[in-house]
Amino acid sequence: MGTKILTSSGHGFENECREIHDSWGRLNHLVPSMAGWSKLEKQQIRKTYRAMYGEDMAALLQKMQSQNGSKVCAALYRWMVDTHERDAIVAREAFGQGDVNYRALVEIFVGRKSSHVSLIKQAYYARFRRHLDQEIINLEPPHPYQKILVALATSHKAHQEDVSQHIAKCDARRLYEAGEGSSRGAIEEAVVLEILSKRSIPQMKLTLSSYKHIYGHEFTKSLKNAKYMEFEDALKVVMKCMCTPPYLLRKGTVCGY
Structure with a gap:
């Protein structure tokens, strides 16, 4: 998948989702793969992933971050969600402990x-x-x-x-x-x-x-x-x-x- 840009409106993103599904344990591989996505592509891939595997990509990233404290997971998670969701997360974290x-x-x-x-x-x-x-x-x-x-x-x-x-x-x-x-x-x-x-x-x-x-x-x-x-x-x-x-x-x- 690499950093290619997906532009076809008819693209189902199934191949990308399969590669992501098989790459959760290799974050160094995930980062360059996800970096080239546009906002629309992120939304479509997130939707396709949920349809294929019954799980939300953003939720998985958040779970991984909470389990191992990975800053990479935290960054990917914030990047994956919409900006208003990201701000909501930042607001919640601002209250802290x-x-x-x-x-x-x-x-x-x-x-x-x-x-x-x-x-x-x-x-x-x-x-x-x-x-x-x-x-x-x-x-x-x-x-x-x-x-x-x-x-x-x-x-x-x-x-x-x-x-x-x-x-x-x-x-x-x-x-x-x-x-x-x-x-x-x-x-x-x-x-x-x-x-x-x-x-x-x-x-x-x-x-x-x-x-x-x-x-x-x-x-x-x-x-x-x-x-x-x-x-x-x-x-x-x-x-x-x-x-x-x-x-x-x-x-x-x-x-x-």
Whole structure:
């Protein structure tokens, strides 16, 4: 099979499935064989394999990974499933057994389209029989990232609304008055969370752009003196990820596409 590309719509993929079935104990052989598949080919081969052997290829890879801790199996498994399934798996793993990987969860809610987030939530429930939003709400002990994630999860309900320059300017002003324009010495969490819960990511990007245009610097600059305050620190990461998605990649916390 090698790395050939299968292009015929009438191709049944039976030969490929037989070769895969006979190669489970030789991962070095599987990797180059699977590397050349397109998304459609992966779906068709996965379907054909299930029809021929009554098993799901992705489930087999996951089982092998859990049995021997193989990183190769884990990588192949994530590569085999659809992107929204992959994100659902990453989200589940982010909760972990101890410290929560909040930055991985942030990337999912900030870096994915609303339609994709909806598919992630569906895949999460289908696979783990839990609601992703509720998982975040129930996290203990409470954490600043948790508050922001709850707001971001809520905001995806309104992501079909048109982006508005007027709203962006108004929100930029509210952010200023709740932060560096306030005499409190710390940003007003309630104001920020309200804005995050009601605005789409594109709308928030325009708000942050308006903030820089009106006040001469980025919103995150107003948080630099509060680096020891947990909410401001978490907010700074979220805003940077929102404006420059590669930010989390550079921090080594991205989901890994």
